[in-house]
Amino acid sequence: MKFDIIGYDKRTNARAGIIHTDHGDIPTPIFMPVGTQGSVKAVHQRELREDVDAKIILGNTYHLYLRPGLDILRAAGGLHGLGGWERPLLTDSGGFQVFSLADNRRIKEEGCTFRSHIDGSKHLFTPERVMDIERVIGADIMMAFDECCPGESDYRYAKKAMELTHRWLDRCCQRFGETEPLYGYQQSLFPIVQGCKYADLRRQSAEYIAAKGADGNAIGGLAVGEPTETMYEMIEVVNAILPKDRPRYLMGVGTPANLLEGIERGVDMFDCVMPTRNGRNGLLFTPHGTINIKNKKWESCFEPIDPDSHAECDRVYSLAYLHHLIRAEEILGLQICSIHNLTFYLWLVGQARQHIMAGDFVEWKADILPELGRRV
RNA sequence: GGGGAAGUCGCAUAGUGGCAAUUGCAACAGACUGUAAAUCUGUCCUCUUCGGAGUUCAGUGGUUCGAGUCCACUCUUCCCCA
Numbered sequence: 001m002k003f004d005i006i007g008y009d010k011r012t013n014a015r016a017g018i019i020h021t022d023h024g025d026i027p028t029p030i031f032m033p034v035g036t037q038g039s040v041k042a043v044h045q046r047e048l049r050e051d052v053d054a055k056i057i058l059g060n061t062y063h064l065y066l067r068p069g070l071d072i073l074r075a076a077g078g079l080h081g082l083g084g085w086e087r088p089l090l091t092d093s094g095g096f097q098v099f100s101l102a103d104n105r106r107i108k109e110e111g112c113t114f115r116s117h118i119d120g121s122k123h124l125f126t127p128e129r130v131m132d133i134e135r136v137i138g139a140d141i142m143m144a145f146d147e148c149c150p151g152e153s154d155y156r157y158a159k160k161a162m163e164l165t166h167r168w169l170d171r172c173c174q175r176f177g178e179t180e181p182l183y184g185y186q187q188s189l190f191p192i193v194q195g196c197k198y199a200d201l202r203r204q205s206a207e208y209i210a211a212k213g214a215d216g217n218a219i220g221g222l223a224v225g226e227p228t229e230t231m232y233e234m235i236e237v238v239n240a241i242l243p244k245d246r247p248r249y250l251m252g253v254g255t256p257a258n259l260l261e262g263i264e265r266g267v268d269m270f271d272c273v274m275p276t277r278n279g280r281n282g283l284l285f286t287p288h289g290t291i292n293i294k295n296k297k298w299e300s301c302f303e304p305i306d307p308d309s310h311a312e313c314d315r316v317y318s319l320a321y322l323h324h325l326i327r328a329e330e331i332l333g334l335q336i337c338s339i340h341n342l343t344f345y346l347w348l349v350g351q352a353r354q355h356i357m358a359g360d361f362v363e364w365k366a367d368i369l370p371e372l373g374r375r376v
Numbered sequence: 377g378g379g380g381a382a383g384u385c386g387c388a389u390a391g392u393g394g395c396a397a398u399u400g401c402a403a404c405a406g407a408c409u410g411u412a413a414a415u416c417u418g419u420c421c422u423c424u425u426c427g428g429a430g431u432u433c434a435g436u437g438g439u440u441c442g443a444g445u446c447c448a449c450u451c452u453u454c455c456c457c458a
Contacts, residue, residue, distance in 0.1 A: 221410095281416090
């Protein structure tokens, strides 16, 4: 994997670049749709390619390991082979599940034991095991196995979790270095900065992670309950340390405004369930704010969802029709909302990229940012 | 014409002497950040300074300290037999 920076914003830390992978190039800044179980929920691949124009999507190690399981994945030629997706993939390591499945797991030095949310069976995830699984899934970018601790964690716990994450990272790197890709193309390992909301821990963690010299680096453990301003401060602290010539990935973030603030602070990659999950729950993101399509006021609004959109469904279907579909619980409504939101997210980072290269990122951001948070 | 059953907050329901009254649906809002989410939460008779206050269970009258619940009549609906 190779990263070329093709443009800097002179007044901020924003930059535009290209990540080259064996499955194709990824322009940055980029938003990566989340496809936890090997599917971006409610969105066809053709729509992902042609409407959304997703350059890279995510899969999840924990979920794919439980189902369909490693034998099937290996036999299929990894997740690329199983799903027929030919563009780049990234797998999250299960570190987020350490956080979100807190009731079903126990963390030890060796690793983390999980109870499957599907059948209750017990499984042990060690850094080595996670590397092996991610090799089998075969994503272009593999994430290190980390402990993502809650935003309100106290200093002592946050420090402990960070130090464990570092020790686990050493083991991830070791195993990664000892193993080969299984399907004939390269894989990269991204380590993850932790440290919760504590600037000195974040600094310490960023230095530890930077020293690994990885192809790219991730910032984890944000947008997990801490105030938004704190998140922005932590991004600044960390990005001052992470290598400038490698992509920086802010994990699990976020709102459209979060993306622009992240880009301004030097983040290149984002992923978040928000466009898809909120879309399935009837919330549309637009350049002029959010729309709750379930609200009565859209009942007879026969305007297209977005006449200028790259996505066909935004031009063809009206807000009134979408309102009807969502109320009637028609599957098509979930599909349209998901495609719309992802298209908007990809449009937004694409615009950011263009304005970085055009030199007016600051002005553009100042214009659009107040709009994004509005309620239409 | 004869016999039987039933009327509860939009719809459907619970309720057999202490009830502003159960539950589901619908409606109206809100939440959602590396997905155990096509999920979850709130409101849902009227008014409210959110402490309460006022009117309710087809209608009228009655029994009772107290009635959606018991009694009488009236109205309405449904079923069965002619």
